[in-house]
Amino acid sequence: MTDAEAYPFLTEIFHDVFMRDDIVLTPATSAPDIETWDSFKQIEIIVAIQEALGIKFATSELDRMGCVGDLVGFIVARTAG
Amino acid sequence: MMLSWLPVVTDWRARLRALAAAPDWAAAVALANHRLDFIQTNALDHVLRKAFAVPPASLATRPVRLAILGSSTTLHLHAGIRVAGLRRGIHITVFEPDYGQYWQELSDPGSALHDFRPDAILFALDAYHLTAGASARLTQPEADGLVDAKLAHLANCWSLARDAFGGAILQQTPLPILPNLLGDNEHRLPGAPASILARITASLRADTAGVDLVAIDGAAARDGIAAWHDPAMWHRAKQEIAVQAAPAYGEHVARSLAARQGRAAKCLVLDLDNTIWGGVIGDDGMDGIVLGQGNALGEAFVAVQNYARELSRRGIILAVCSKNDDDRAREPFLRHPDMVLRLSDIACFVANWEDKATNMRAIAQALNIGLDSLVFLDDNPFERNLVRRELPMVLVPEAPDDPALVPQCLADAGYFETLAVTDDDRARAAQYQDNLTRSALRANATDLDAYLRGLDMRLTWRRVDTLSLARTTQLINKTNQFNLTTRRYGEAEVAALAADPAGFALALRLIDCFGDNGVIAVIIGRPSGPDIEIDSWLMSCRVLGRGVEATCLNLVAAAAAARGAQRLIGIYRPTAKNAMVAEHYPGLGFSVIERGADGSRFALSLANFVPAATFIATEEEIT
Numbered sequence: 001m002t003d004a005e006a007y008p009f010l011t012e013i014f015h016d017v018f019m020r021d022d023i024v025l026t027p028a029t030s031a032p033d034i035e036t037w038d039s040f041k042q043i044e045i046i047v048a049i050q051e052a053l054g055i056k057f058a059t060s061e062l063d064r065m066g067c068v069g070d071l072v073g074f075i076v077a078r079t080a081g
Numbered sequence: 082m083m084l085s086w087l088p089v090v091t092d093w094r095a096r097l098r099a100l101a102a103a104p105d106w107a108a109a110v111a112l113a114n115h116r117l118d119f120i121q122t123n124a125l126d127h128v129l130r131k132a133f134a135v136p137p138a139s140l141a142t143r144p145v146r147l148a149i150l151g152s153s154t155t156l157h158l159h160a161g162i163r164v165a166g167l168r169r170g171i172h173i174t175v176f177e178p179d180y181g182q183y184w185q186e187l188s189d190p191g192s193a194l195h196d197f198r199p200d201a202i203l204f205a206l207d208a209y210h211l212t213a214g215a216s217a218r219l220t221q222p223e224a225d226g227l228v229d230a231k232l233a234h235l236a237n238c239w240s241l242a243r244d245a246f247g248g249a250i251l252q253q254t255p256l257p258i259l260p261n262l263l264g265d266n267e268h269r270l271p272g273a274p275a276s277i278l279a280r281i282t283a284s285l286r287a288d289t290a291g292v293d294l295v296a297i298d299g300a301a302a303r304d305g306i307a308a309w310h311d312p313a314m315w316h317r318a319k320q321e322i323a324v325q326a327a328p329a330y331g332e333h334v335a336r337s338l339a340a341r342q343g344r345a346a347k348c349l350v351l352d353l354d355n356t357i358w359g360g361v362i363g364d365d366g367m368d369g370i371v372l373g374q375g376n377a378l379g380e381a382f383v384a385v386q387n388y389a390r391e392l393s394r395r396g397i398i399l400a401v402c403s404k405n406d407d408d409r410a411r412e413p414f415l416r417h418p419d420m421v422l423r424l425s426d427i428a429c430f431v432a433n434w435e436d437k438a439t440n441m442r443a444i445a446q447a448l449n450i451g452l453d454s455l456v457f458l459d460d461n462p463f464e465r466n467l468v469r470r471e472l473p474m475v476l477v478p479e480a481p482d483d484p485a486l487v488p489q490c491l492a493d494a495g496y497f498e499t500l501a502v503t504d505d506d507r508a509r510a511a512q513y514q515d516n517l518t519r520s521a522l523r524a525n526a527t528d529l530d531a532y533l534r535g536l537d538m539r540l541t542w543r544r545v546d547t548l549s550l551a552r553t554t555q556l557i558n559k560t561n562q563f564n565l566t567t568r569r570y571g572e573a574e575v576a577a578l579a580a581d582p583a584g585f586a587l588a589l590r591l592i593d594c595f596g597d598n599g600v601i602a603v604i605i606g607r608p609s610g611p612d613i614e615i616d617s618w619l620m621s622c623r624v625l626g627r628g629v630e631a632t633c634l635n636l637v638a639a640a641a642a643a644r645g646a647q648r649l650i651g652i653y654r655p656t657a658k659n660a661m662v663a664e665h666y667p668g669l670g671f672s673v674i675e676r677g678a679d680g681s682r683f684a685l686s687l688a689n690f691v692p693a694a695t696f697i698a699t700e701e702e703i704t
Contacts, residue, residue, distance in 0.1 A: 016120045019127060021094075040157055043314060047324050048120055059313045 161331025219272025396506025
């Protein structure tokens with residue numbers, strides 16, 4: 001997946017997880033930008049990505065997922081090749 | 082795949098939005114009865130809690146106030162539990178004390194837990210909590226003491242809960258998530274955490290009077306522990322149960338709560354052809370159906386029957402609902418040597434050509450049980466969806482195409498979840514002995530038109546050619562029931578009939594929203610003076626009751642008119658198996674020319690023919 005593909009992919013997940021279809025993601029989007037983005041929602045987002053792509057993030061990766069740009073970076077890296 | 086017995090949801094976002102805009106309990110229940118993942122479950126729960134913070138009035142079920150007493154994070158499990166309750170029409174209010182406070186809350190009569198007044202308590206103690214203190218260092222007596230202490234703690238919890246609240250007590254079985262230290266013979270290291278956990282788990286099953294197990298360990302064993310537990314999420318958020326397993330976890334909890342209200346299914350209704358044997362009894366005959374040893378498919382159908390019979394031995398009523406002639410459908414039960422089920426196992430046997438929703442009503446009425454007590458097992462998605470649409474309270478599993486997978490599917494669905502077995506249960510099968518015998522069915526109240534309209538059916542036709550010759554010939558020679566003349570032809574004869582420019586030989590295929598049903602009908606017309614005589618008309622019984630016959634006639638009439646014919650002549654030649662089509666032509670508007678024991682002739686004038694309106698589009702196949 002490229003950056004350009006990862007954003008719409010991730011946007012769909014955000015829309016489902018937060019039950020809103022007006023969320024627009026930028027690389028800088030992070031928890032304070034979305035009202036109900038707490039640690040539970042963070043886990044839901046991560047698990048949704050893992051299930052959709054059939055991958056599993058490492059604990060060390062999970063620690064470095066602060067903003068949407070980070071998520072996209074890991075998605076692109078883990079789906080490369 | 083979790084919740085694999087539930088149908089996949091379509092139009093998910095639109096339906097959820099509609100529900101949020103106009104909350105309706107029945108619509109919410111309907112939506113909950115789909116294969117929802119954890120995100121969809123959370124979303125539905127969000128709408129549910131907004132619209133129904135308190136139970137709606139006049140529910141047929143008893144609302145439940147459930148307290149979860151856990152030793153780690155369980156907040157992410159609430160939605161799955163509430164939605165699984167909703168699936169059964171039960172409103173569940175969930176409470177949990179502050180993190181790690183279960184013991185204090187239980188012991189303190191002034192606690193928020195006591196204020197909540199639960200009528201059900203779920204103990205969800207994680208494997209680490211239950212084995213705290215376990216270590217390879219422990220001697221055997223120390224390990225024994227630890228197990229005893231843990232079991233005493235559990236017994237104490239149950240007793241406190243029982244004394245304080247008096248309701249249901251549920252105990253989640255531990256998940257076997259602790260890594261072995263020895264290996265396959267871990268039990269020989271008494272203090273090992275996995276050893277201690279295994280002993281606690283075994284004790285729970287040996288003696289838990291008054292406590293109902295929520296046995297997620299079995300589900301996790303089938304799905305794979307990785308589907309239920311993620312060590313990374315344990316370390317991150319102290320979630321012993323992975324969030325993606327929350328819908329399945331909720332199922333197990335809600336099943337137990339429903340069973341306690343007597344809301345488990347009571348009756349398994351079985352389709353016959355391709356459900357409990359392979360093939361179509363009416364066409365394939367006793368020798369042709371696939372059932373019995375020596376053949377993998379035949380053995381798989383035996384296993385389905387065995388599972389059904391074992392269910393009946395523990396109190397589940399069995400019924401049959403089949404599109405067949407009654408005597409034909411009964412024949413294997415009476416005479417097939419490999420049948421496990423016998424007529425005496427079937428409390429209510431309904432084989433006819435009515436739509437199955439009507440027959441399900443008749444079965445519920447005959448057995449004097451609610452429609453919501455019926456589980457309907459049928460291999461045919463058309464029938465499943467008709468029943469779901471007409472009777473949403475009937476439980477209809479997405480039966481796997483492979484019969485080998487059917488018994489586990491029924492078990493996974495948990496429709497018959499029962500907390501204990503009574504003598505009455507064991508005797509039930511004998512109480513119901515085919516008490517409904519071909520009785521007149523109640524008036525048909527099924528809105529078939531609405532269902533058929535939504536099926537998006539297309540009848541495609543092609544002149545029989547080299548591509549379709551083999552399949553056409555096969556159908557001509559094996560179709561017994563819906564076959565007007567039962568004339569058998571070899572490939573060369575069929576090819577010759579097809580080549581006659583004054584006649585026609587059509588192979589018809591039905592496609593609907595469930596997929597391509599393949600070639601389902603063959604119609605052959607031959608010139609006969611100024612008319613065209615329908616030499617052969619045969620059809621698969623699988624597509625009966627959808628207006629296919631009338632649509633076929635529209636095509637045939639057009640084909641005959643194109644060849645300049647004045648009339649269509651229909652012939653019925655009775656055989657031992659085709660009584661069902663004796664009135665086929667009169668039913669389509671033909672007038673009688675002559676009737677006789679050896680055959681009848683009918684005619685339809687093409688000049689006045691008005692094509693019947695059906696819900697089936699037609700098109701010519703071009704390849």
